[in-house]
Amino acid sequence: MNDLDCKTCDELIHGYLDHELDAATRARVAGHLAGCAECARRYEQARQLIDDVKNRAPYYRAPEALNLSLLGAAPERSSAMAGFMQGLRALSGRWWAPAFSTLALSLAVMLYVVTPSAEQPWLDEAVSSHVRSLMAEHLNDVVSSDRHTVKPWFTGKLDFAPPVFDYAAQGYPLLGGRLDYLQHQTAAALAYRHAKHTINLFILPTAEADRARESLSLRGYNVVSWRRDHLRFILVSDLEKGELEGFGQLIEKGG
Template sequence: MTCDEADILLHALIDGELDAGHAREVENHVAACSRCTAELKVYREMKAQMATADMRLTAPPRLRQRIEAAIPQSRGTSRRSLLAGFAMGSAVSAIAATGLVAIVLRDDDEQRIASEVVSAHLRSLQAGHLTDILSTDQHTVKPWFNGRLDVSPPVIDLTALGFTLIGGRLDYIDGRAIGAVVYKRRAHVINLFVAQTPNATHSAARTEDVQGFNIRRWRDHGLSLWAVSDLNADELAEFSDKFEKAMQTNGNG
C-alpha cells in the first residue's frame, strides 16, 4: 500500500468504516510509515476536538419551506395546521413529517454521493491511480475483481463502439469498497463506478453536472452505476446507452 492509497482510507479507518482486511492493511502501512502515522494522529486529534465542540446545527428556514411545500393540501386541513400538529408532537403529523424529511435527506444523500464520485474520479487522474489492473481484455479485468468485492462489476469491451477499455481498480464511495471500470474516449477518461444494490428497482439513466464533470447514473440488474467524465453529456449518454445494451445482450457482462 502506498501513502496516497493510505491517505484516502485514514478517515474511514478512524470512523470504523473499513472491513477487517482493509483496516489491517492500513494499520500495517501506518506502523511502518512516519508520515502516515503523523497524519493519522492529526486526524484523531481533530476528531476528538470536534466531538467536544458545540457543533449543533440549526435547520435552515428553507428546510421548513420544502417540507411545508411537500405536504398535500387536503380538505379541511391546512398545511399550517399539519405543521402545528407536528410541533406539538402529534403522532400523525410526526409520521407524515418523517416521510417528508426522508425525501429531503434522500435527495441530499444522492448529492453527497455524486460529489464523492467526482472526488474519486479526480483521485484516479493522479499519476499511478487510474488502474490496479491495466488491460484492454475484459476477460482479464473482470476476473481480477473476484474475491475483492461482494459482487464483480460487469466489464464489457466497447472498443469497437468507440470506447476503449483500459482496466479497473478498487475505489471507495460512501464508505465502502466498489469496483471502477475504466474506459477512454480519445483523451477523455471515463470512470464507471459499480455498486451492488440488491433491492434497487431499475431506473433510467440521467445526466447531471457536478463540479464541472458530467455524471450519468442508472440502476439495473441489482446494481447502481455511475459513469463520470469530462466528456460532453451527449457522448457520455452514448457510452451508458451502449453499455446498457451490451449488459442486456451479455447477461450482466
C-alpha cells in the same frame, strides 16, 4: 514536482478552503497555489467571499416554530410538500390566504432546492474519486484492454461480480480496473478512453429499485447514473454530455 494542473486545482479550491481534502491532496493544492498566480488569485477571491458572507451578510433569527417545522420536514421532500399543500387548502377560504400561499410556496421551493436528493452523495464521491484517480496516477490496479483479464481480477475482492465489457469497436476501449470506495462501500471502477478523454465507470451493489439514466454536470464534470438489476452505475468524465449519455446507453445494453 507538483504536476497539479489549473483545472484540477480550481475544482479542489473549495474543498481546500473547507478543509475537506486529505493531507496529500491538500499539500499538492498548496504547492500549486504557491507557484501559480492565477490560481492563487481565484483562491483569494473565494476566501474573501467566504469571509464577507460570515462578517457582513445580515442574519435574521427564525422563529422557533419555523425552525422546528423545517427541521422536521427536511428528510422527506414529499411529506414536506404535502404538509404545505394541506396548510394551503385549510387556509384557502380566508381573506389572507393569497399572502400566505405566496410565503408557503416560496418556502416549499426553497426546501425542495436545498434538500439534496438521496443520490447526490454517491455522485459527489464519484466525481471526487474520478479527480483523485487522475491526480495520483492511480487509474488502474489491473491494466488491460482484455475484459477476460479485468473481470476475473475482481474475483475475491468484491462480494459481487461487476459486468465488464470492452467497447473498443465503438470508440471506447477498456483501459483496466481498480477497487474504489464510495459512501463506505467498496466499488468496482472501470477506466475507459474516448479520444483524449478518460472515463470512470463506478459499479456497486444496491438494494434500491431500478432507476432510469439521469445526467447532470457536477464541479465541471459530466455525470450519468442509473440503477439496474441491483447494481448502481455512475459514469464520470469531462467528455461531452451527449457522448457520455450515449456511452451509458451502450453499457446498459451490455455491448
